[in-house]
Amino acid sequence: MTDKNFSGVLVPALTPFGADLSPDKDAFIKHCKWLMDQGADGLAVFGTTSEANSLGLTERMTLLDALVEAGIPARKLMPGTGACSIEDSLALTQHAVDLGCGGCLMLPPFYYKGVSDEGLFKAFATVIDRIGSDALKIYLYHIPPVAQVPISLSLISMLLKHYPKTVVGLKDSSGDWDNTKAVLTEFPGFETFAGSEVFLLDTLRNGGAGCITATGNANPAGIRKVFTNWQTDKADELQNRITLVRKTIQNYTLVPALKVLIADMRDEASWAIVRPPLVELSEDEAKNLLADLKEIDFSLNTDDQMATA
Amino acid sequence: MTDKNFSGVLVPALTPFGADLSPDKDAFIKHCKWLMDQGADGLAVFGTTSEANSLGLTERMTLLDALVEAGIPARKLMPGTGACSIEDSLALTQHAVDLGCGGCLMLPPFYYKGVSDEGLFKAFATVIDRIGSDALKIYLYHIPPVAQVPISLSLISMLLKHYPKTVVGLKDSSGDWDNTKAVLTEFPGFETFAGSEVFLLDTLRNGGAGCITATGNANPAGIRKVFTNWQTDKADELQNRITLVRKTIQNYTLVPALKVLIADMRDEASWAIVRPPLVELSEDEAKNLLADLKEIDFSLNTDDQMATA
Numbered sequence: 001m002t003d004k005n006f007s008g009v010l011v012p013a014l015t016p017f018g019a020d021l022s023p024d025k026d027a028f029i030k031h032c033k034w035l036m037d038q039g040a041d042g043l044a045v046f047g048t049t050s051e052a053n054s055l056g057l058t059e060r061m062t063l064l065d066a067l068v069e070a071g072i073p074a075r076k077l078m079p080g081t082g083a084c085s086i087e088d089s090l091a092l093t094q095h096a097v098d099l100g101c102g103g104c105l106m107l108p109p110f111y112y113k114g115v116s117d118e119g120l121f122k123a124f125a126t127v128i129d130r131i132g133s134d135a136l137k138i139y140l141y142h143i144p145p146v147a148q149v150p151i152s153l154s155l156i157s158m159l160l161k162h163y164p165k166t167v168v169g170l171k172d173s174s175g176d177w178d179n180t181k182a183v184l185t186e187f188p189g190f191e192t193f194a195g196s197e198v199f200l201l202d203t204l205r206n207g208g209a210g211c212i213t214a215t216g217n218a219n220p221a222g223i224r225k226v227f228t229n230w231q232t233d234k235a236d237e238l239q240n241r242i243t244l245v246r247k248t249i250q251n252y253t254l255v256p257a258l259k260v261l262i263a264d265m266r267d268e269a270s271w272a273i274v275r276p277p278l279v280e281l282s283e284d285e286a287k288n289l290l291a292d293l294k295e296i297d298f299s300l301n302t303d304d305q306m307a308t309a
Numbered sequence: 310m311t312d313k314n315f316s317g318v319l320v321p322a323l324t325p326f327g328a329d330l331s332p333d334k335d336a337f338i339k340h341c342k343w344l345m346d347q348g349a350d351g352l353a354v355f356g357t358t359s360e361a362n363s364l365g366l367t368e369r370m371t372l373l374d375a376l377v378e379a380g381i382p383a384r385k386l387m388p389g390t391g392a393c394s395i396e397d398s399l400a401l402t403q404h405a406v407d408l409g410c411g412g413c414l415m416l417p418p419f420y421y422k423g424v425s426d427e428g429l430f431k432a433f434a435t436v437i438d439r440i441g442s443d444a445l446k447i448y449l450y451h452i453p454p455v456a457q458v459p460i461s462l463s464l465i466s467m468l469l470k471h472y473p474k475t476v477v478g479l480k481d482s483s484g485d486w487d488n489t490k491a492v493l494t495e496f497p498g499f500e501t502f503a504g505s506e507v508f509l510l511d512t513l514r515n516g517g518a519g520c521i522t523a524t525g526n527a528n529p530a531g532i533r534k535v536f537t538n539w540q541t542d543k544a545d546e547l548q549n550r551i552t553l554v555r556k557t558i559q560n561y562t563l564v565p566a567l568k569v570l571i572a573d574m575r576d577e578a579s580w581a582i583v584r585p586p587l588v589e590l591s592e593d594e595a596k597n598l599l600a601d602l603k604e605i606d607f608s609l610n611t612d613d614q615m616a617t618a
Contacts, residue, residue, distance in 0.1 A: 021395065021435070053420035056396030057366075084393075086330065086584065087365030108586065111362035111419065113455055115586040122585035126330070146422055148457055149586075275395065276435060277418045277428035277458075 004191055005102050005137050005168060007209045008041030009200075009224045010078060011216035012049040014258055015063070017273045023059055027271065029070045031217075031262065036072060038220035041210065041227075043072070044105050046080035048146055048173070049214040049255055054275040057088055061095050074100035078212075082107030082141060089127050093136065103137040105171060105212070110147040117155040124159060128166050136166050143173035143195065150174075153186055160187065171195050171212045177202060184208050197223045198246055201239040204230045214254050215246045218261045218300055248292050252285055253278070260286045261293075265300040313500055314411050314446050314477060316518045317350030318509075318533045319387060320525035321358040323567055324372070326582045332368055336580065338379040340526075340571065345381060347529035350519065350536075352381070353414050355389035357455055357482070358523040358564055363584040366397055370404050383409035387521075391416030391450060398436050402445065412446040414480060414521070419456040426464040433468060437475050445475050452482035452504065459483075462495055469496065480504050480521045486511060493517050506532045507555055510548040513539045523563050524555045527570045527609055557601050561594055562587070569595045570602075574609040 013035060016027040032043055045067065046052035046060050055063075060079070068074050081092035081104040089106070096104050109115075109123050128136065140159070142151040151170065159167040172180045173195025180199060183192050184206040191209040194200055200211045200223065216223055219242060226238045249257055256274050260281050263271035272280050281289065293299070322344060325336040341352055354376065355361035355369050364372075369388070377383050390401035390413040398415070405413050418424075418432050437445065449468070451460040460479065468476040481489045482504025489508060492501050493515040500518040503509055509520045509532065525532055528551060535547045558566050565583050569590050572580035581589050590598065602608070 048420075053393040054395065054418065056394050056400070059396060084362040085365050086363065087368060091365070109363065111357075111455065112586055113457065116588055119586035119588045122588070126585060146420065148422065276431035277421055277424040279425055279428045279431070 004209060006042050006078060006139075006191060008227045009039070009197075009210055009216055009220065010042040010044045010193065010212040011035045011040045011220055012044040012047035012212060012214055014217050014255070014262060015050045015052070015055065016259075016262075016271055017275060018270060019273065021273070021275055023055070023063055024270065025063060025066050027268070028063055029066055032067055032072055033070070035217070035220050036076070039224040040216060040220050041224075042076045042078055042102065043067075044078045044080070044171070044212045047105060047141070047212070048143060049217065049258065050080070051255065051275050051278065052080045054278070057091055060092060064096065064099060064101075068099055075102040077101045078103040078105050078139060080105045080107065080141065082109070084109045084111040086123060086126050089123075090130055093127055093131055097131060097133050097135050100135070103139050103168070105139045105141050107141045107143070107147055108149045108151060110149045113148055115149065117152055117158065120149070120151075120155055121158045124167070125162065128163055134165065138163075138167045139169040139171055139191065139193070140167065141171050141173070142179075143171075145173070145175065153182060156183065156187060156190070160190070169193065169209060180208070181206060196246065197226070197242050200226050200242070201230055201235055214258060215249055217258045218249065219245050219298070244296055245293070245298050248296055248298070249289070251292070252281060252289050256281045257289055260289055261300055264290060313518060315351050315387060315448075315500060315502075317536045318348070318506075318519055318525055318529065319351040319353045319502065319521040320344045320349045320529055321353040321356035321521060321523055323526050323564070323571060324355075324359045324361070324364065325568075325571075325580055326584060327579060328582065330582070330584055332364070332372055333579065334372060334375050336577070337372055338375055341376055341381055342379070344526070344529050345385070348533040349525060349529050350533075351385045351387055351411065352376075353387045353389070353480070353521045356414060356450070356521070357452060358526065358567065359389070360564065360584050360587065361389045363587070366400055369401060373405065373408060373410075377408055384411040386410045387412040387414050387448060389414045389416065389450065391418070393418045393420045395432060395435050398432075399439055402436055402440055406440060406442050406445050409444070412448050412477070414448045414450050416450045416452070416456055417458045417460060419458045422457055424458065426461055426467065429458070429460075429464055430467045433476070434471065437472055443474065447472075447476045448478040448480055448500065448502070449476065450480050450482070451488075452480075454482070454484065462491060465492065465496060465499070469499070478502065478518060489517070490515060505555065506535070506551050509535050509551070510539055510544055523567060524558055526567045527558065528554050528607070553605055554602070554607050557605055557607070558598070560601070561590060561598050565590045566598055569598055570609055573599060
C-alpha cells in the first residue's frame with residue numbers, strides 16, 4: 001500500500017456530443033473545469049457515466065490529451081482504461097501513464113461472463129506487467145449491475161498480494177453496502193470509493209477514501225460538503241440532503257437525466273444528446289425531472305446549492 | 310429480403326495465439342483452410358468462440374486481411390463487427406465491406422444493460438447509415454447468455470422495416486429453441502442460423518438457413534452431413550450423432566475445450582492457449598475430454614469422423 005493518491009469526491013465527467021454524435025471537446029473541457037472549480041477532488045473521466053464504452057480508443061485518448069492541454073493537472077485525472085481486450089486496455093493505460101495521470105480506473109474484461117478470478121487476475125496482471133511502470137496506480141472498477149463481471153474479494157486479495165504498489169484502490173458501484181463494508185474491513189488502507197454519494201458518509205466512517213459518483217456532475221459542491229464536514233455534527237444532515245438529491249435524479253435514467261440538468265444549467269440543448277444505445281429523456285421526463293428538483297429546492301446554480309445543503 | 314447470402318454450416322473459427330498471447334496468423338490461416346476443406350459453408354470469424362472481444366481492432370482487421378490474401382473467398386466470410394461503440398463497429402464493418410465479405414455478424418453494443426430497443430435500433434441504424442453501401446449484409450447476433458443484451462423480436466421488426474436489404478439474418482445463440490422458432494415463424498425468408506448444431510435439424514425443418522456453431526471447429530464434416538441429408542431418412546440419426554458429440558464437448562468450457570482438441574489433432578500444444586479472461590483447461594480436464602470423445606468413438610480425424618457419423 002502507498003500513500004493515498006486520491007481522496008474525497010471524484011466525478012466521472014459526462015461526455016458531451018454534437019448533433020453528429022462526435023464528442024464536443026470544448027464543452028467537455030468547460031464542464032471538467034467547472035467540476036474542478038466546484039471542488040471536485042479529481043475527475044474519473046471515461047467511466048460508465050461518461051459513456052466511455054460508447055467511444056472509440058482514439059476519441060478517449062484525444063479527449064484526455066485535451067484536458068491536460070487545457071490545464072487540468074494530470075495527477076487529478078483517473079481515466080477509465082479497462083477494456084474487453086488486453087490490447088485496448090494496454091493502449092489506454094499506457095497513454096494515461098505517459099500523460100502522468102494520478103490513476104486508472106479499470107473495468108475487468110466484460111464480454112465473457114462467469115469467468116474465473118484466475119482469468120481476471122491474468123487479464124489485469126498482463127496489463128500491469130506489460131506497462132511495467134511504478135507510475136501506474138490502478139483502481140479496480142466493481143460495477144456488476146452493468147459489467148456483469150464482478151471484482152470479488154478474492155480477486156482483490158490476489159492482486160494486492162502480487163501488485164501491492166500498483167493496485168491501490170477500488171470503486172464499488174455494486175450499490176450493495178455490505179460489499180463496500182466487506183472491502184473496507186478486509187483491506188484497510190486500500191483506497192475504497194463508494195460508487196454513489198448515498199454511501200459517502202458510511203464509507204468515510206469505515207475508513208474509505210470517498211466517492212466517485214455520477215451525480216457529482218450535478219451536485220459536486222453539495223457532495224464535497226459532506227466530505228469536508230464528515231467528522232462534524234452537521235454530517236448526517238448534509239448526507240441526508242445529498243441522498244435526497246441523488247434519489248430524486250435517479251428516478252430517471254441516470255446518464256440522460258444528468259445531461260438534461262447540464263443542458264438546462266448552461267441553456268445548451270445539445271448537452272442532452274447521448275450516444276446510442278442510450279436514449280435521451282423524453283420532453284415530459286425532462287420537464288418532470290426539473291420540476292422534481294425544484295420541489296426539493298435543488299438547483300445546479302452553486303449559490304442555491306450551497307444555500308440548501 | 311434478398312436471396313440467401315449464406316446457408317449451411319458456418320464456423321466461428323478459433324483464434325490461435327502464441328506464448329506471448331499474440332495471434333498466430335499462420336496457424337489461423339491453416340485452421341480456416343482446413344475448415345473450408347472439411348465442407349464449411351463459410352467462416353463466421355471473430356465471434357465469441359474466436360475470442361474476438363479479447364482482440365484489438367487492428368488485430369482483427371489484420372487477421373481478416375490475411376485470410377483473404379491466403380485465398381479464402383471474402384464472400385465466404387462473415388466476420389463479427391459489432392462492438393460497444395459505434396466508432397469501433399463502423400471501423401470493423403467498413404473494413405469487412407471493403408474486403409467484399411459476404412456478411413457481418415453484429416453484436417449489439419453490449420456494455421450498457423437494460424437498454425431500450427429504440428437505443429439498440431439507433432446504434433445499428435447509425436452504423437448502417439454511415440456505411441451507406443448496398444454491399445453491407447448484416448446478420449444480427451443474439452447471444453443473451455454472454456452479451457446480456459438481447460436482439461428482441463420487436464428490434465428485428467424495426468430493423469427489417471427500415472433496412473430490409475441490409476439486415477438479412479440472425480444467429481440465435483440463446484440456446485432457447487422457443488426463441489429460434491419464434492424468429493423462424495415471424496420472419497420467413499430471414500436467414501436464421503441456430504447458434505448450436507443441437508438445433509440444426511429443427512432449424513432447417515422450420516425454414517432456417519443452417520447453423521453457426523462453435524463445435525464446427527471440431528466436427529465440421531459431421532455437422533455438414535446433417536445439412537446435406539436433412540431431407541433424407543438418415544437425418545435424425547445423423548442429428549443424434551452430432552448432438553452427442555456437442556454435448557460431450559460442452560461438458561467442458563467450450564472455447565478452451567475446442568482448442569485442446571485442435572492442439573491434440575495437430576500435435577501443437579500452443580493451440581491450447583487462450584487469452585485472459587478465459588483460462589486453459591487443466592491437464593486432467595484435457596485428458597478427460599479426449600477420453601470422453603474416444604468413449605463415443607469420435608475423432609477429429611476426418612475419416613473416423615465420417616465413418617462414425
